[in-house]
Amino acid sequence: MNGSAQNGHGSGDDRELPEAELSERRDRLNRVLADHEEANAPSKGSKTGNAAGYGQAMKLSSEFIAGIVTGAGIGWILDQWLETSPFGLIIFLLLGFLAGVLNVLRSAGYVAEPNTGPRRKKPRDDGSNE
Amino acid sequence: MANDPIHQFQIQTIFPIEVGGMDFSFTNSSLFMVATVATTAAFLIFSTSGRGLVPTRLQSISEMSYEFVAGTLRDAAGTEGMRFFPMVFSLFMFVLIANLFGMFPYFFTVTSHIIVTFALAMLVILTVIIYGFMRNGIGFLKLFVPDGVPGALVPLVTLIEVISFLSRPISLSVRLFANMLAGHITLKVFAGFVVSLSAAGAVGVVGAILPLGMTIAITALEFLVAFLQAYVFTVLTCMYLNDAIHPSH
Numbered sequence: 001m002n003g004s005a006q007n008g009h010g011s012g013d014d015r016e017l018p019e020a021e022l023s024e025r026r027d028r029l030n031r032v033l034a035d036h037e038e039a040n041a042p043s044k045g046s047k048t049g050n051a052a053g054y055g056q057a058m059k060l061s062s063e064f065i066a067g068i069v070t071g072a073g074i075g076w077i078l079d080q081w082l083e084t085s086p087f088g089l090i091i092f093l094l095l096g097f098l099a100g101v102l103n104v105l106r107s108a109g110y111v112a113e114p115n116t117g118p119r120r121k122k123p124r125d126d127g128s129n130e
Numbered sequence: 131m132a133n134d135p136i137h138q139f140q141i142q143t144i145f146p147i148e149v150g151g152m153d154f155s156f157t158n159s160s161l162f163m164v165a166t167v168a169t170t171a172a173f174l175i176f177s178t179s180g181r182g183l184v185p186t187r188l189q190s191i192s193e194m195s196y197e198f199v200a201g202t203l204r205d206a207a208g209t210e211g212m213r214f215f216p217m218v219f220s221l222f223m224f225v226l227i228a229n230l231f232g233m234f235p236y237f238f239t240v241t242s243h244i245i246v247t248f249a250l251a252m253l254v255i256l257t258v259i260i261y262g263f264m265r266n267g268i269g270f271l272k273l274f275v276p277d278g279v280p281g282a283l284v285p286l287v288t289l290i291e292v293i294s295f296l297s298r299p300i301s302l303s304v305r306l307f308a309n310m311l312a313g314h315i316t317l318k319v320f321a322g323f324v325v326s327l328s329a330a331g332a333v334g335v336v337g338a339i340l341p342l343g344m345t346i347a348i349t350a351l352e353f354l355v356a357f358l359q360a361y362v363f364t365v366l367t368c369m370y371l372n373d374a375i376h377p378s379h
Contacts, residue, residue, distance in 0.1 A: 054351075055358065058309055066301030071293050092293075099293035103301065106294075 036109060063103035071096010135318040139242055139311070159246070162238045166231055170223045195223070199364060206368035210375050217257065218371075221250060222364040225306065229356035232310060233349070241359075242310040247303035254367045255299045262374035273377040302366055309359050313352045320345045 075092025079085040105111040145156040177188035185193055199219045203211050225241060232239030240246055262270040274291040275284060323341035327334040 055355075058305055058312075059362075062301045062305040062308060063297075066297035066304060067294060069300055070297035074293065074296070095289055096293055096297075099290050099297060102290060102294050103297060 033110070059107060060104050063107050064100040067098075067100025067103045068093070068096045071099055135315045135322065138238070138314060138318065141243075158238045159240055159243065162228070162231060162240050163246075166224060166228045166240060169231075170227050174223075195219075202361075202364055203368045203371075206365065207372040207375055211368065211371055214257070214371050217253075218364060218367055221254070221367060222360055225250070225363050226357065226360035229310060229360055230353075232314065233352060233356060239310055239314055241306055242314060244303060244307040247306040248299065250306075250363075251299035251302040254302065254370060258370045258374040261371075262377060265374065266377050270374070270377045273373055298366075298370065302363065306359050306363055309355055313348070313355055317345065317348050317352060320348060 071092045071094070072089065074096070075089040078088035078092065082088065102111065142158045143155040144158060144161060147154045147156060173188075174192050177186075177192040180186060180189060182189060196219070199222050200212070200215060203215055203218050207214070228240040231237050232242065259270075262273070266272075274288050274295065276287060276291065279287050320341045324338045324345065327338040327341065330337075
């Protein structure tokens with residue numbers, strides 16, 4: 001629990017840090033990412049069969065499509081409502097595309113969840129910390 | 131018709147019911163939803179009725195499913211998340227049993243219709259939104275503003291985060307629905323090859339061995355997918371509930 005509390009302090013102060021500490025932080029994040037990939041790699045390698053790849057494909061494609069569909073839907077509704085056709089659809093389709101890419105990267109583990117950094121690994125501490 | 135892979139997903143009315151010009155008929159889909167709920171309830175009530183300190187086989191199955199869902203929820207949303215346990219457990223059991231029911235020949239797969247999975251996903255997301263606002267008030271909106279983003283980018287990033295949040299029910303429902311639909315169609319197509327090949331004489335019968343083997347393999351895969359999708363649905367539900375409980379850090 002102590003470790004996670006210190007982590008929380010660290011990430012809170014990070015915003016106004018000098019260049020050197022930022023690059024140190026970048027290195028640390030790169031290392032975490034590399035560890036993460038290493039941890040994931042053997043399990044992917046051992047399950048080269050249909051099941052794992054099929055599941056992954058379904059997961060990523062549904063995330064991506066959902067982002068685009070949602071963006072296009074919002075744009076279309078705004079167009080109907082504000083009579084700005086076709087600009088709402090164009091802008092929100094592009095934003096939906098971005099959201100789809102974000103969803104895919106997030107579910108592939110390359111981008112952290114919006115609200116949790118290193119804590120995702122120890123969610124049990126969340127309740128007791130606050 | 132026997133070889134039509136889509137035929138199994140057709141809705142058939144069993145008792146027509148009409149209220150105020152709207153169709154509320156009891157269909158084969160409703161029948162299997164009722165059967166799913168009844169089976170789940172009957173199984174859990176029956177298997178835990180003994181309440182032995184040393185569990186029987188059935189009792190340990192229901193205890194295992196309880197422990198499994200409780201562990202998943204506690205890992206993702208913390209101890210506070212346990213107040214949602216009844217909902218999460220019901221969702222898991224409903225999706226799992228509905229998926230497994232679909233594996234019986236001639237049974238209807240409830241979760242292969244997107245409106246059913248979308249209704250389940252909306253239940254989850256509305257719970258997250260309503261509980262999030264009830265518990266955190268306006269602070270729930272912090273969920274959409276990530277830390278450490280340069281000021282100029284905040285509106286854009288927030289907009290993208292909002293769209294990403296709104297896309298959750300869609301991806302949640304599409305994933306479950308697409309897996310069940312695609313799996314059942316594949317199964318039916320390969321099984322259809324066996325029938326049409328073996329009708330083509332001796333060579334066809336020998337040739338039919340290949341799709342037959344494929345059908346068996348896909349059946350095994352489908353059982354895995356049925357469980358896996360119920361689990362994925364549950365895990366994502368727990369993660370979203372965690373956002374409602376702890377929106378900002």
